Amino acid sequence: MARLNFMDLSVDIKTLILQHIIRPTDLKNICLTNKLLHEIAVRQLYHEVVLDVGSDDDTRLGAFLSPKNIGLKHIRKMDLYLADTYDKCGQLKMAHLSIRMILEFLPEDILEKFSWHPWSIFQYDSLVLLYKKQRKMKWLEGISMDKSDLQALQKVTDAGNVFQNTVKLGLYPESRQTLDICHFLVKNTRKIEKMTLHTSFEEADDVIPERELNDSSTAPGLITSTIFSHMQPFEKCTPIALKEVTLQKINLRYAASTYCKIIDFRSVNSIKLFFCPGADALLAELSKSTLLPNKLETLQVKHSDNAENDCLGALDGFMCLVSGIQQLTLDISFAKQLPASAGIIRHGKTLKQLNIHASEGDDCEPESVFDYSSFSQICKGCPLLEQISVAFPSVSVLDTKQESFVNFQNCLGDLPSLVTLNITTWPNNEPSSTKLSRKTYEHLLQGIAQQGFERSVSHATDNNRASKLAIIAWGSSDKVYDREDSRNQMIFVKGKQIDPLGHERFTAVQMGWCLRRFIDAGPKSDILDFTPCRTSKPPVQHDSSSEDSV
Numbered sequence: 001m002a003r004l005n006f007m008d009l010s011v012d013i014k015t016l017i018l019q020h021i022i023r024p025t026d027l028k029n030i031c032l033t034n035k036l037l038h039e040i041a042v043r044q045l046y047h048e049v050v051l052d053v054g055s056d057d058d059t060r061l062g063a064f065l066s067p068k069n070i071g072l073k074h075i076r077k078m079d080l081y082l083a084d085t086y087d088k089c090g091q092l093k094m095a096h097l098s099i100r101m102i103l104e105f106l107p108e109d110i111l112e113k114f115s116w117h118p119w120s121i122f123q124y125d126s127l128v129l130l131y132k133k134q135r136k137m138k139w140l141e142g143i144s145m146d147k148s149d150l151q152a153l154q155k156v157t158d159a160g161n162v163f164q165n166t167v168k169l170g171l172y173p174e175s176r177q178t179l180d181i182c183h184f185l186v187k188n189t190r191k192i193e194k195m196t197l198h199t200s201f202e203e204a205d206d207v208i209p210e211r212e213l214n215d216s217s218t219a220p221g222l223i224t225s226t227i228f229s230h231m232q233p234f235e236k237c238t239p240i241a242l243k244e245v246t247l248q249k250i251n252l253r254y255a256a257s258t259y260c261k262i263i264d265f266r267s268v269n270s271i272k273l274f275f276c277p278g279a280d281a282l283l284a285e286l287s288k289s290t291l292l293p294n295k296l297e298t299l300q301v302k303h304s305d306n307a308e309n310d311c312l313g314a315l316d317g318f319m320c321l322v323s324g325i326q327q328l329t330l331d332i333s334f335a336k337q338l339p340a341s342a343g344i345i346r347h348g349k350t351l352k353q354l355n356i357h358a359s360e361g362d363d364c365e366p367e368s369v370f371d372y373s374s375f376s377q378i379c380k381g382c383p384l385l386e387q388i389s390v391a392f393p394s395v396s397v398l399d400t401k402q403e404s405f406v407n408f409q410n411c412l413g414d415l416p417s418l419v420t421l422n423i424t425t426w427p428n429n430e431p432s433s434t435k436l437s438r439k440t441y442e443h444l445l446q447g448i449a450q451q452g453f454e455r456s457v458s459h460a461t462d463n464n465r466a467s468k469l470a471i472i473a474w475g476s477s478d479k480v481y482d483r484e485d486s487r488n489q490m491i492f493v494k495g496k497q498i499d500p501l502g503h504e505r506f507t508a509v510q511m512g513w514c515l516r517r518f519i520d521a522g523p524k525s526d527i528l529d530f531t532p533c534r535t536s537k538p539p540v541q542h543d544s545s546s547e548d549s550v
Contacts, residue, residue, distance in 0.1 A: 007036075015040050023518040039070065046071035048079075051102075054095030055083035061098055065105040073107045082118040096123050103129045113139035115170075119200060121146050128156055135160040140189070141170040142182035150184050157188060168194040171227065174201055176208070179226040187230045194244040195263075198274075199223065202249075215255035223250070224258050231262060239264035244298075246272040253278030256285045265291050270298035279303050280314035287318050296322045297350075300329040302533060304362075309336055312358075319343030329355040331532045333362055341374040345381035352417075354382065355389040355527055357424060363534035367391040367425055372407050379411040386468075387527040388415070389422035389476075397427045397436075397444035400451060409452060412469075413459030420471040420525040421452070426538050427474070438540040442490060442510060445474060449492035449508035457506075470494050471525050477513060478535040485512040488535050491528065493519060 006014070018041050021027055027045040031038045051061075065072070080102075082095055099116070103126060111134040116122050124145045131153070140163075157163060166189045171182040186192070201208055214221040220234070231237040241264045252259070256278065265271075265286055271293070273279045279301065285291055299319075305311045312335050319325070319339070325347040330339050335358040344354070359365040369391045370378070379385075393404035400406075412418060427448060429436050436444070449472045460467035475489040493516065495509035516525060 011036075011040065019044060042071040043074045046074045048077040049075050050079045050081070052081050052083040053098040053102075054091040055085045057083065058094060058098045061101060065102065072105075073110055075106070075110055077113040078102075078111060079113075079115045079117060082120065092120060096126065099123070100126055100129070103133065106133065108133045109136045110134070111137055112165075113137060113168075115139070115141060116143065119172075119174075119203065120144075124148060128153065131156050131162050132160060135162050136165045137162070138165050139168040139170065140166050140185055141172065142178060142185050143172050144174055144178050145181065148177050148181060150180060153184065154188075163188045163190060167191060170196045170198075172196075172198050172200065173223065173227070174199065174203060175206060176222075176226075179222065182227045183229060186227055192240055192242060194270075195240075195242055196246040196248075197227075197250060198246070198248040199250060210251070214251035214253075215258050217254050220258055221251075221255065224255060224262070228262050234258055234261040237261060241267045243268060244270040244272075246270075246274070247276050248272075248274040249276065251277045252282045254281075256281035260285050260291055266294050268293050269295055271296065272298070272300040274300070274302040275304070280310040283311070283314035283318045287314070287321050293322055295324045297324055298327040299325055300327070302329075302331045304333045304533075305335050307334075309334075312337070312339065316340045316343050320346055323347070324350050326350050327353040327355075329353075329530060330357070331355070332358045333533050334360065335368070336360060338368050338370055338374070341370075341377050341381075344378055348381040348383070350384070351382045352384050353387045353527055354378070354385055355387075355422075355530055357389070357391065357532050357534075359534060365534075367534065367536075369393055369425070372404070372411075375408060376411045376414075379414040383415060384417055385415050386417050386524050387420040387422075388412075388418065389424060389527050389530065391425040392423045394425065395427045395448075396430045397441065397448065398429055398432065400427075400448050409455050410459075412456065413463075416460070416463070416465055417468055418456075419468050420473070420527055421469065422473045422476070422527055424474075424476050424532065424536075426536060428539055435539055435541045438538070441538060441540045445490055446492060446508050446510060453494050453506060453508060470519075471516065471528075472508070473528055475538060476530070476532050476535050477528060478531060479513070485514055488537050489513060489528070490538065491516050 014037070018027075018030065021030070021044075024045060027041045030041040031045065080099060082091070085091060100123070114130060114134065114137065121144050124147045127145060169185050169189060169192055171185065173179045173182050201213060208222065212222050215224060225232070228234070239262055245263060245265075245268055247259075259282065273282070276282070286293065301311075301315060303311045312332055315330065316339060320343050323346070328344065328347065328351060332339070338358045339356060344351070344356075358368045360368065375390070392408050393402070395402045395405035412421065427445065429441070452472050453467075453469060456467040456469040471491060471493050473489060473491040477486040477489045479486045491511050491513060492508040493511050494506050496504055497507045498504050511519070513528065516528065
């Protein structure tokens with residue numbers, strides 16, 4: 001019987017094999033192999049496209065949009081960023097011209113998502129063209145435009161039945177005009193599953209008073225009364241059965257009850273609250289038995305608490321009532337203490353990702369650290385954890401045997417599924433009085449990562465299992481939109497090396513944030529993408545050559 005090789009396999013099997021290749025450079029090389037593999041790999045390579053527009057590199061778009069490019073018809077998600085260039089003069093005009101060209105040459109009805117990321121104006125004519133040619137999009141955005149004609153836009157969307165597949169809305173109001181656009185999207189979308197509402201009125205030229213924007217104790221504010229005006233009166237409306245809700249920079253002090261009338265939180269499985277004053281009011285409302293989510297899988301809260309720590313208290317109470325959380329992210333400033341371990345342990349049978357940070361002040365204050373007893377209880381009570389990001393006790397890169405730090409490392413031995421560990425507090429270089437150079441500091445930090453991998457393997461061997469820990473990182477990323485590595489985060493992955501005798505052993509290898517996403521542990525290291533309220537620089541000597549990149 002002749003032995004089969006890869007090319008003898010069926011197209012379906014080849015496709016399944018190539019789906020396990022995630023690095024774009026590898027997929028590109030496969031496309032250059034032969035015609036058959038090109039047709040298979042190009043689908044995955046072009047599925048999600050990210051482009052920088054508004055620079056001299058826009059001249060390359062001609063080749064990208066060539067009719068001979070068979071990958072264009074496989075694009076499903078397109079994210080456009082404003083290029084980072086030194087010459088900003090005329091950049092937006094160039095970017096809008098490039099966007100227009102992209103929309104003109106893309107095949108019709110292929111996109112599921114089109115996103116313009118910068119907080120800058122989008123051209124109305126380009127939006128009309130987008131709705132005319134891409135009528136199967138699942139994600140639509142309400143953003144600021146240079147002009148607005150909602151009656152004409154209504155005719156375009158009705159003619160193309162644009163909203164028939166839409167299930168996700170990104171609403172980014174920053175003016176009265178943008179509020180009307182957001183209302184247009186909410187009113188026309190038949191079935192909304194995910195909604196993101198992120199305001200930026202403080203950055204607008206026409207400043208709207210805070211009292212007019214947000215709900216008061218007597219009446220709805222401009223935000224709710226405009227975006228959801230078709231649902232008034234809210235006391236009698238049918239709430240939207242969402243699955244995911246994200247609220248950012250929304251004052252919830254008096255609006256909590258309004259949003260509970262607009263949204264059916266019982267069906268929600270993901271709640272994200274970022275910098276929402278009065279978030280404790282919403283959490284208190286959701287703690288009522290008639291509004292409590294049936295199965296909450298994701299909870300993310302970024303908040304600056306008040307002197308009484310009302311939000312922290314509401315969080316502790318809410319977490320003890322809700323069930324089924326798999327991803328928990330709590331980042332609280334001005335908190336007198338960390339969230340109670342009891343609320344975290346309650347979700348021990350489901351919790352897979354834990355991201356807990358707090359400080360007693362703003363971003364200038366040091367981060368709070370769990371006491372050993374609480375951290376030990378969390379590790380023992382949440383054995384399914386795959387990713388964890390917390391502050392560790394202080395330790396010196398010159399002496400890593402401090403008892404408090406070693407005890408925290410030993411607690412991780414109770415997490416058999418742990419893949420990614422992110423320690424947001426930097427080791428110091430005591431007793432030295434001068435800061436180390438960055439290269440020296442990175443080398444010493446690599447030694448601590450190596451010890452962490454060795455300790456994990458030792459714990460696993462003692463319990464007759466394999467160690468899954470693949471990534472140990474320090475610091476936190478300060479990059480929100482930029483697709484480049486942050487200098488305030490150092491990541492080490494568990495690699496392999498062969499000694500002179502031919503024996504294979506693992507070793508800690510430093511890797512950048514971007515490249516980290518394309519290793520085997522990548523899908524389970526998305527905790528490194530989170531940008532906390534405070535981002536501290538590593539304690540190293542200032543490097544003038546990297547001043548622009550910090």
